Amino acid sequence: MSTNTPTTPEVKKPRLTTSAMIASIAGEGQRVQAAPFGKALVELARERQNIVGLTADLAKYTDLHLFAQAYPERFFQMGMAEQLLMAAAGGMAKEGFVPFATTYAVFGTRRAYDFVHQVIAEENLNVKMCCALPGLTTGYGPSHQATEDLALMRGIPGLTIVDPCDALDIEQAVPQIAAHEGPVYMRLLRGNVPLVLDEYDYTFELGKAKLLRGGRDVLVISSGFMTMRSLEVAKALQADSVDVAVLHVPTIKPLDEPTILAEARRSGRLVVVAENHSVVGGLGEAVAGLLMRSGVHAPFRQVALPDEFLDAGALPTLHERYGISAEAMGRRIKSWL
Numbered sequence: 001m002s003t004n005t006p007t008t009p010e011v012k013k014p015r016l017t018t019s020a021m022i023a024s025i026a027g028e029g030q031r032v033q034a035a036p037f038g039k040a041l042v043e044l045a046r047e048r049q050n051i052v053g054l055t056a057d058l059a060k061y062t063d064l065h066l067f068a069q070a071y072p073e074r075f076f077q078m079g080m081a082e083q084l085l086m087a088a089a090g091g092m093a094k095e096g097f098v099p100f101a102t103t104y105a106v107f108g109t110r111r112a113y114d115f116v117h118q119v120i121a122e123e124n125l126n127v128k129m130c131c132a133l134p135g136l137t138t139g140y141g142p143s144h145q146a147t148e149d150l151a152l153m154r155g156i157p158g159l160t161i162v163d164p165c166d167a168l169d170i171e172q173a174v175p176q177i178a179a180h181e182g183p184v185y186m187r188l189l190r191g192n193v194p195l196v197l198d199e200y201d202y203t204f205e206l207g208k209a210k211l212l213r214g215g216r217d218v219l220v221i222s223s224g225f226m227t228m229r230s231l232e233v234a235k236a237l238q239a240d241s242v243d244v245a246v247l248h249v250p251t252i253k254p255l256d257e258p259t260i261l262a263e264a265r266r267s268g269r270l271v272v273v274a275e276n277h278s279v280v281g282g283l284g285e286a287v288a289g290l291l292m293r294s295g296v297h298a299p300f301r302q303v304a305l306p307d308e309f310l311d312a313g314a315l316p317t318l319h320e321r322y323g324i325s326a327e328a329m330g331r332r333i334k335s336w337l
Contacts, residue, residue: 024192025137025225025315032192033167037130038063040174041100042070051178052092054078055102056085062102062132063190082107086115086129093125098178105131105146105187109153120183121156127183134163134187134224135276136305136322141312147305151281153185154253161252162186162206163223163275163283167193169250172204180206187224196228202248209256211263215245218333219263219298222274223249223283226303230274232326233333242337245269252283257290264296270336274303276324301336303329 026032045051045067054076059065068075078085082103089099101108108131109116120127131149138144153161160180164170170189177184200212212227213234220230227248234244247263249256264271264287271291273284284302291298305322319325323332 026194031195035063036167036170038066040171082112086112089127090119105134109149130188132188142309160184165227167195168197176206209249209259212246215243218244224276226274229326233330271298279304
């Protein structure tokens with residue numbers, strides 16, 4: 001007689017996956033539009049034969065795969081070589097093409113900075129750099145979080161910088177940056193991108209800030225998806241009788257100084273700059289410098305990422321931890337008031 005004890009068959013548990021790389025910042029139930037950059041570029045390239053697309057092994061993750069499918073003869077896969085990507089884009093621009101070069105923002109700025117500076121910007125070449133995962137839009141940690149990209153790129157003379165809020169912003173920005181003569185760096189939201197600005201009679205204009213709503217107590221000056229968060233905060237704070245104005249600044253450089261100054265000069269309001277970027281060197285410091293140089297001494301605060309290397313993890317957790325969730329932003333504004 002066998003003395004072996006019967007064993008229960010091992011049950012395989014489902015493999016847990018991380019949500020760290022999910023780059024969509026859409027809330028539950030929020031309206032979204034899929035791949036607005038890729039679709040807008042495909043549409044534009046139908047009319048403009050000189051538009052070409054390049055990427056550094058990230059076509060699918062920058063929505064450039066749609067362009068590659070539509071125009072394979074105008075698509076160039078450069079491999080994981082971001083310096084080559086920018087140098088090649090500069091060479092194509094010299095030959096009369098309008099290159100749209102895509103990669104992640106950390107690679108397009110930190111890794112390829114000297115090539116952007118020397119090959120593209122110094123010669124004022126017509127290259128459009130559209131870089132995904134800006135700021136804190138991935139939970140993969142400092143290797144993928146481009147929390148200082150605006151600080152780096154703002155230092156390059158003659159470079160236009162765009163930080164769109166949503167799918168509408170991106171869709172309308174693509175043809176305008178293509179028409180602009182000179183280099184452009186655009187922070188890119190990809191995948192399922194929120195759609196919010198169509199509710200505010202909004203039209204993107206390169207170089208222009210737009211007042212989305214008025215308010216007597218607080219003026220929030222924001223860019224990127226923090227404009228979406230600012231609008232959420234403004235609605236939430238109405239319940240506490242706090243009236244919040246939101247000024248969307250999609251063009252970081254050149255800054256729309258007249259519009260910002262006109263709004264900041266209205267007395268009795270707290271001025272808050274909200275951005276998906278480090279407190280160092282981004283929109284907040286650009287606005288603060290403008291106000292000081294112009295003699296506007298309004299109470300001033302920043303909602304931005306801290307000057308530190310951020311943690312890895314799920315985006316909702318990180319946004320709350322670092323103060324750029326709508327809830328955290330609302331609490332801070334109430335405390336400042």
